[in-house]
Amino acid sequence: MDSNTSNIFHSVTLDPDKCMGCVTCVKRCPTEAIRVRDGKASIINEYCIDCGECIRVCPHHAKHAIYDPLTVIQGYRRSIALPAPALYGQFSHIESTDIVLNALLKLGFDDVFEVARAAEIVSDRTRQIMEEEEDLPKPLISCACPAVVRLIRVEYPELIGNLMTLVPPVELAARLAARKAMVEHPELAREDIGVIFITPCPAKVTSMRAPLGFGASEIDASVAMKEVYPKLLEHLPEIAEIGEMNLPELQSAGRVGVSWSGSGGEATALLTENYLAADGMENVVHVLDSLEEERLGDLDFIELNACAGGCVGGVLTVENPYIAHTRVQKLRKFMPVSLNHFDNDMLGLITNDEPIDYVNFVAIQKLSDDYEEAISLLAQMKEIEESLPGIDCGACGAPSCAAFAEDVIRGNAKKGECIISLRDRLGELAEDDEDIGDFIPRPFRSGKENRGDDNH
Ligand code: SF4
Ligand code: SF4
Structure with missing residues (x-):
């Protein structure tokens, strides 16, 4: 097995004690990765x-993300904060990103390195590639959202070749920040330096622990934006007292970099109008479906963000994504266009x-190690699927009839667990025995059992 599949870490996890088995998440998961069995999701x-x-979407707060605690900074002799640009949109009434960057120092970080800075370098390099390289796949797809990269890997293997082969801005920021610290502090070893990402979403935590497209990440820990936010708030009055004009100037990125916080920010920096930017999982899936059907091949670039609004909509942020986006737009107003450029040394x-390899291939192979048996199991799976009602109700704990058929073949479910098939069986029994019909709840009756009931 390649490193893409053996190195499985997931930030998103389940608290079984809180799970009520309601199947809300089962129906919303874009990759059909959730099942409810014995009343609990997995x-x-x-x-x-x-x-x-x-x-x-979980109404019972049974799903949560794993990330590092802020105290992780105490384990390093020098700690560097990598704030995602979405962090700036979390605060009301701030006039400059310098206020947030200085608050991070008050919080205990020794230095800050804006991810927006690396985003400008990625934008510059992308422009260069699009101008200079021939035979590029069309359209190129941004690699910045790790959930989208993983979605393509799982569901759209033929589009893997369209993904940009650049590391995401946060990874570049970590690499540059670590090198800067090593130069400025030659007395320190790399393990003395903690490069800590302030993350808006779990996908980026996963990207750090189990990278795709590169071997190992230089991010040492990821702390959720929602954990850092209240602590930063505590320091804002102190910073206000110092006065913005007297603060050390830490801002090192311009409009191009901070715009990556919202949907369309990356694409607009490419100076082409021939792009598409979509956000929110349903829209992302719609665009990828269209691409798969070769309906968008005339575009140069596609930017996709799994979260509505872009990174400002990540589940580890605190503010409404549209409010956060408006705030970032206001902050951008007095910023220079861009302060960072790609250099060949980078x-x-x-x-x-x-x-990046296709993951489903491995999963399908796992039906059986024997090729012929795998093909036969696939045929049986199809047969079971065709015998199911095809209404994808989710009552069996699987998101669709096709997924349920696969579960049956894998031995993870029994065909009789289909509630509609059960209804039909009970309906047949009720034809022979009227009393049985009375015990079938109304939503599960096929109609034949309603003999004595009124329809009001
Ligand atoms: S949404 Fe999913 S995790 Fe939450 S209670 Fe329902 S089944 Fe369990
Ligand atoms: S793919 Fe998304 S929705 Fe599905 S289980 Fe993973 S985190 Fe949850």
Whole structure:
């Protein structure tokens, strides 16, 4: 098995004690990675892309994300905060990103390195690639949202070749921040330096622990934005007292970089009008379906964000994504266009050095190690699927009849667990025995059993 599948870490996880088995998450998971069995949800690791959609929709707060505590900074002699640009949109009434960056120092970080800075370099490099390289796949797909990269890997293998082969901005930021710290503090070893990402979403935590496209991440820990936010708030009055004009100037990115916080920010920096930007999982799936059907091949670039609004909509943020987006737009107003550019010396740091493989191939092979048996099981699976009602009700705990048929073949479910098949069987029994019909709840009656009931 390649490193893409053996190295499985997931930030999104389930608290079985809180799960009520309501199947809300089952129906919303974009990769059909959730099943409810014996009244509790479970996640199929190979299919989960850590998009956080199930965290967002669970009415019982049974899904949550794993990330590092802020105290992780105490384990390093020098700690560097990597704030995602979405962090700036969480605060009302701030005039400059310098206020947030200085608050991070008050919080205990020794330095800050804006992810927006690396985003500008990625934008610059992308522009260069699009101008200079011939035979590029069309359209190129952004690799910045790790949930989208994983979605493509699981569901759209033929589009893997359209993904940009650049590391995401946060990874580049970590690499540059670590190198800067090593130069400025030659007395320190790399393990003395903690490069800590302030993350808006679980997918980025997963990307740090189990990267795709590159071997190992230089991010040492990821702390959720929602954990850092209240602590930063505590320091804002102190910063206000110092006065913005007297604060150390830490801002090192311009409009291009901070715009990556919202949908369309990355694409607009490419100076082409021939792009598409979509956000929110349903829209992302719709665009990828269209691409798969070769309906968008005339575009140069596609930016996709799994969260509505872009990274400002991540499940680990605190503010409404549209409010956060408006705030970032206001902050951008007095910023320079861009302060960072790609340099050829960065080529090794910015370019992926591993391929991204299709994950489902491995999963399908697992039906059986024997090829002929696998083909026969696939045929049986199809047969079971065709015998099911095809209404994808989710009552069996699987998201669709097709997924249920696969579960039956894998031995994870029994065909009799289909509630509609059960209804039909009970209906048949009721034809022979009237009393049985009275015991079938109304929603599960096929009609034949309603003999004595009124219809009001
Ligand atoms: S949404 Fe999913 S995790 Fe939450 S209670 Fe329902 S089945 Fe359980
Ligand atoms: S994080 Fe996304 S892909 Fe994973 S189980 Fe939840 S909804 Fe499905």
